[in-house]
């Protein structure tokens with residue numbers, strides 16, 4: 614019984630880490646380089662309790678990211694919630 618509890622504790626502790634490592638599929642609908650923002654239509658993002666897909670505006674962590682993608686591009690990306698503002702931390706074109 615003790616072992617089971619320990620295993621469960623480990624599973625719960627490592628789950629957010631796994632989610633943080635997985636990229637979300639999305640499609641860029643708009644890039645606003647001057648504002649450092651990008652709009653992405655994305656699928657479910659479990660780590661933010663977004664069970665359905667939606668279109669959202671994100672701030673780019675690094676403005677250089679916005680040079681690598683354009684509206685219409687299919688992408689894989691990761692984001693963080695920084696004080697209630699969603700920030701794209703990683704983005705790459707989907708192959």
Ligand SMILES: [Cu+2]
Pocket residue numbers: 655658663667668669
């Ligand atoms: Cu969203």
